[in-house]
Amino acid sequence: MTFIVTVDVALFTLQENRLSVGLIRRPKEPFLGTWALPGGYIHPQEDANAHHAAARILQQKTGVISPYLEEFGTVSGGGRDPRGWSLSVIYFALVPPSVLVGGVELFAVDALPPLSFDHADIITQVVARIRSKASYSSLPMHLCAEEFTIPELHGVYQSIMGVPLAMAGFRRKLDDLDAIEAITGAIRPTGKSRPAQLYRIKPEFEKVLSVRERGF
Amino acid sequence: MTFIVTVDVALFTLQENRLSVGLIRRPKEPFLGTWALPGGYIHPQEDANAHHAAARILQQKTGVISPYLEEFGTVSGGGRDPRGWSLSVIYFALVPPSVLVGGVELFAVDALPPLSFDHADIITQVVARIRSKASYSSLPMHLCAEEFTIPELHGVYQSIMGVPLAMAGFRRKLDDLDAIEAITGAIRPTGKSRPAQLYRIKPEFEKVLSVRERGF
Structure with missing residues (x-):
C-alpha cells in the first residue's frame, strides 16, 4: 500500500541561446553516477507543501533559488523506479544563467546525455510545455x-x-x-x-x- | 516521513445549461456525511499509474467512465486533512449528463454546499482552468x-x-x-x-x- 513519493525539479536556463537544463549526477543508487534532475523526498515536518519541498530541494541540490517555480504535473507507476511503484511531482524553474552557482551541469535540451529513471521523457514533455506557454505568456x-x-x-x-x-x-x-x-x-x-x-x-x-x- | 497520498476527481457536466460538479457524501471520517469530491487511495498493486487510479476511483464511486480525464495538479500540506500531512493528485472529467447513473449529486459550481477538506477551493481552481481552456480548445x-x-x-x-x-x-x-x-x-x-x-x-x-x- 505504500510507495515512493518524490519531487523532481527541471531547472532551465539559456546557454549560447539554447534552452538548457541543469542536471546533477546521482549520488547514490539507483542510477549511481548517472545524470538526473535534482530531486528528493518530501519532508512533511519541514515542507509546508510540495511546492515548498521543490524549492528546498532545488536550493539544497543546486544552490539556486528560483522566483519562478511551476508545477508541471505528476509521473507515476511501477516501471519508472527499480525500487518499486513511485509517484513524482515534477516542477520546472526558469532562471538567467547568472544565478547558477556551479551546482549543476548544463545540457542543451536537444543534446541530453543518458539519464536516470524516466527523466529524459519528463524533460521532453516539460520543454514542450515551455515552448507552448512561451507563445502566449511572460x-x-x-x-x-x-x-x-x-x-x-x-x-x-x-x-x-x-x-x-x-x-x-x-x-x-x-x-x-x-x-x-x-x-x-x-x-x-x-x-x-x-x-x-x-x-x-x-x-x-x-x-x-x-x-x-x-x-x- | 510518511504521509497520506490520495487521488480526487472533479466530475463536471451541464445541468440546465450550468456547469455542475458531481459530489458524494463522505462515507467515513473525517467529514463523515459531508459533501466531497469522489476520491481515494492509490493502489500500487492495481493501478498502473495515478491516472488509472483516478479512472478506477471515479468508476467505483460514481459508476462513471469518462473518456476525457485530465490531471489538474496536486494539492498538499499539513492543514488540509485532520489526519495529517497529505498530498492529493486532482483530476477532472467532463461528461454529458446522460452518462450519469445516480452515483453522484450534481451542484452548480456557483451554488456549492459546504464541502469536506479543501474541496471548495479545488473546485474553484479547476473551474477557472476549464473556463480558460474552453476559450481555445475542444x-x-x-x-x-x-x-x-x-x-x-x-x-x-x-x-x-x-x-x-x-x-x-x-x-x-x-x-x-x-x-x-x-x-x-x-x-x-x-x-x-x-x-x-x-x-x-x-x-x-x-x-x-x-x-x-x-x-x-
Whole structure:
C-alpha cells in the first residue's frame, strides 16, 4: 500500500541561446553516477507543501533559488523506479544563467546525455510545455538577466520558440502582456546613436505569469 | 516521513445549461456525511499509474467512465486533512449528463454546499482552468451528447464561458480546431425548413484536446 513519493525539479536556463537544463549526477543508487534532475523526498515536518519541498530541494541540490517555480504535473507507476511503484511531482524553474552557482551541469535540451529513471521523457514533455506557454505568456522573461533590453528579450523569445518573430508584432504582444517596466534612467550604450532602454519584470509577475487572452 | 497520498476527481457536466460538479457524501471520517469530491487511495498493486487510479476511483464511486480525464495538479500540506500531512493528485472529467447513473449529486459550481477538506477551493481552481481552456480548445465538447448540432455546441461553449459568442466567429474557430466531424446521413428535424446536421467528436480527440494556436 505504500510507495515512493518524490519531487523532481527541471531547472532551465539559456546557454549560447539554447534552452538548457541543469542536471546533477546521482549520488547514490539507483542510477549511481548517472545524470538526473535534482530531486528528493518530501519532508512533511519541514515542507509546508510540495511546492515548498521543490524549492528546498532545488536550493539544497543546486544552490539556486528560483522566483519562478511551476508545477508541471505528476509521473507515476511501477516501471519508472527499480525500487518499486513511485509517484513524482515534477516542477520546472526558469532562471538567467547568472544565478547558477556551479551546482549543476548544463545540457542543451536537444543534446541530453543518458539519464536516470524516466527523466529524459519528463524533460521532453516539460520543454514542450515551455515552448507552448512561451507563445502566449511572460514565461521566457524569467530566462533574462534582471535588466534587459527589448532586443535581448526578443532574442530570448525567438530562442525558445525556435522561429523568427517580427519585431513590430512582438512589441505589440509585449504591450498586451504588460509584464515589464522601463527602469527609470537605466540605459545601455549600443554603439549606435541611441542607447537602449533597460527593462525589468514587474514585481507582480515574478512568481506568476502574465497571459495573453485568445479564444472564442 | 510518511504521509497520506490520495487521488480526487472533479466530475463536471451541464445541468440546465450550468456547469455542475458531481459530489458524494463522505462515507467515513473525517467529514463523515459531508459533501466531497469522489476520491481515494492509490493502489500500487492495481493501478498502473495515478491516472488509472483516478479512472478506477471515479468508476467505483460514481459508476462513471469518462473518456476525457485530465490531471489538474496536486494539492498538499499539513492543514488540509485532520489526519495529517497529505498530498492529493486532482483530476477532472467532463461528461454529458446522460452518462450519469445516480452515483453522484450534481451542484452548480456557483451554488456549492459546504464541502469536506479543501474541496471548495479545488473546485474553484479547476473551474477557472476549464473556463480558460474552453476559450481555445475542444474541452467543452466533452459535455455534449455523443451526437450534437452546431447550435447545441455553441450553447455549451456559451454556458461554460459565460459570454455570448457570435455564431460566425464561433464556426471559424471550430474549423480551426478541426475536432468534430459530420455524421453521414444523421440529421435532426428543427421545425424549420432545414433540419440540423449532427456531429460527433473525432475519435482522435476523445482523450486529448484539440488546441488553437495563438501567440507571438
